[in-house]
Amino acid sequence: MAYPNSIDTFRTLKDFAITTLTSDITDTDTSIPVEDTSNFPDSGYAVINYTEIIYYTSKTSTSLEGVSRGQLGTTAQSHTSNSVIYHTALSKDFEDIHTSIQNTQRKAGIVTDTPPDNSTVGDKYITTSGIPYIYDGSNWNILIRNKDIYYCNIYYGSVITISSGTDYYFDKNDSSNPTYTETTVPEGTYIVLSNGSVHTRSAGSSTSIISMYVGYYDGSYHNLTPTGRVVYPTTSEYSSVYNGFISTVTFDSQKTISPYIRINVTGDYDVYVGGFSASILLIRVGD
Secondary structure (H helix, E strand, O other): OOOOOOOOOOOOOOOOOEEEEOOOEOOOOOOEEEOOOOOOOOOEEEEEOOOEEEEEOEEEOOEEEOOEOOOOOOOOOOEOOOOEEEEOOOHHHHHHHHHHHHHHHHHHOEEOOOOOOOOOOOOEEEOOOOOEEEEOOOOEEEOEEEEEEEEEEEEEOOOEEEOOOOEEEEOOOOOOOOEEOOEEEOOOEEEEEEEEEEEEEEOOOOOOEEEEEEEEEOOOEEEOOOOOEEEOOOOOOOEEEEEEEEOOOEOOOOEEEEEEEEEEEEOOOOEEEEEEEEEEEEEEEOO
């Protein structure tokens, strides 16, 4: 294996921006005459005679213009004709680049779970779970496009008897043929809110117990409410039970979903369900 016997320096790097002064300059001159600026950027830092750092705002083919002398801790000095002057990447350049990147990220949306400091109106960030936020000058708000709001529901108005000890699913496959809508959502869509309600009464002389859950069906059942809402229906009248839940479920692929209600009945007697409904609100966020 061959190894190099030398490394590049600022003098040997291809297209390195280096030239010489074409006349003497004082320590107050703000126009610096040079041999050639073709490899120099339009503005930036340069070093004269290895001792003084300057900052220039523009250039001609043979001069650096709008020069601020003695930058970054160096001292403005007089220099003689033919002194070397070169552009180089200083730590300040990288600080400027970093600041520019940060500003761009704030406008496009930096990925972080912590809102950026020193934000201005219109700045954005995206959480690691893919939820983008935008700053209104006071608060960070979820960035939503109306066309990316989705909704689906299911409902049924007749009476169904559910046996005690049963775990019953009201869904698009139910034999009672409920009315339902389903929706196909793209990757990155997440569920904002799910809710459901049922109206029940006991089929016997003592109180039955039901637990009601809400979820979504995509070929499999997925509970959205972490705990069931419990009700104790009596024989005298129908009792209503509601269950709503703000969700953070995000889909990592396209899904076609519809809502369902799951009823678990315990106690000595069956229950009558005199109608049910459930709905799910989803959004896909973006710029």
